[in-house]
Amino acid sequence: MSHSEVTRPTLSDALTERMLDLIRQGGHRPGDRLPSTRELSQRFAVTTPTLREALRRLEATGAIEMRHGSGIYVGAAIERVVLPNPNVRQIHGEQLLDLLDARILIEPPLAARAALNKRGAELRTLLDRAAQYLQGRDTELAEVNLDFHRSVARAAGNGVLAEVVDSLLTVHASEQREILRLFDDRRRDYEEHLAILEAIVDGDPQSAGELMKAHLLDVKTVIEQRM
Template sequence: MTEYDAPVSPSVRPSLTDGLMTQILEIIRRDNLSYGDGLPTVRDLAKRFSVTAPTVREALRGLQATGAVELRHGSGVYVGAGVSRMVLANPHTTGISTEATLQLVEARLMIEPTIAMRAALHRTSDNLDRLQAALATALQPRDADQPEARLNFHRELAAASGNTVIYEVIDSLLAVRRREQREVRRMYDHRADYDQHVAIFEAVADQDAARAGELTRAHLTEIRNAVAARLS
């Protein structure tokens, strides 16, 4: 029996798991693997690192929570889309409150007008296509069976800024705070939200950075005021 097979106390288990996560990430780095590439099986990883299969699965679940790997039932282990992220969302969300929702909007109000200005200056034709696609599906009923089919306008606006870290910040806010985002949509007029997105898109398409920033600030200010009204 190796030291890894011996009973591990809860206080020791995280360091063992963290070590395995680091070694699995090192395989990805050393072999120059990218999103969608296959990784060794759980059995092969257990043999390589002289640990049990459940210990490997625990490490893989930790990596899956950050998007670094994907565990596909009946298929295997693959490199995930988040393997190169610099900003990671916390996969453990807390209960929703109107106060938390207000803080979310205020945080976005601090950074998204600048993002819109950068998007106007750096957007590509592909960015504009994706922004248009986000607008095109915004008024359609949501398909519960295909939750990822709908593009998010603010996420695509961040992508158009050309700054990967900024994109990941917005992506993390929107991913982790999905419940708060749904609450915001209930508080704010959906048609007004759509019309304001259209105006921001037109400013970005025209490469009018000042107008894009002003419109985004006004848009998020209205949303903040709608949320704040629920607190009063």
């Protein structure tokens, strides 16, 4: 088999690109409805099964969303640069520590940048919600806590790095909930988040970065002791 044969785009590849062109050139935004499968098959002059293969590929990356009985819609991830791997399942042991190490390397500088931008309104709203969930169910509190970390990353102003953090948290959401269960100190977790927020609001990048690093190291230490 020649190199050209290996790299030659398939019909599904070509259809995927044409679908993306249709979305972009049509000015479609996430949530917009797209033509039906029948209309798209006629437009691209392909059979419905061939089209569905391309649509499944786009759906797997979040570029489109196929709603049963409703139609095809532009997905929320259409403009993402970094995507979480939907095939990853649970991780354990060293991988869990690697996950925390990655966050320790990435998130403190983002917290410092967020402080330079002094963008804390969304963060305060999330912590107000977290305060309400301190006596509630783990699932609700875990999701708000993860959203706090996502929001700090967004507040840093670098969209790609925000997507990296979101991908880490999204793919390993079950592990993040396990981290919360093992850490098992809701009040301390909340107060550390609150201290990070105050440093960001005060425009103190050094404190924001140091507090975020200390917070994640604190969590990692507890996890290592429990493993």
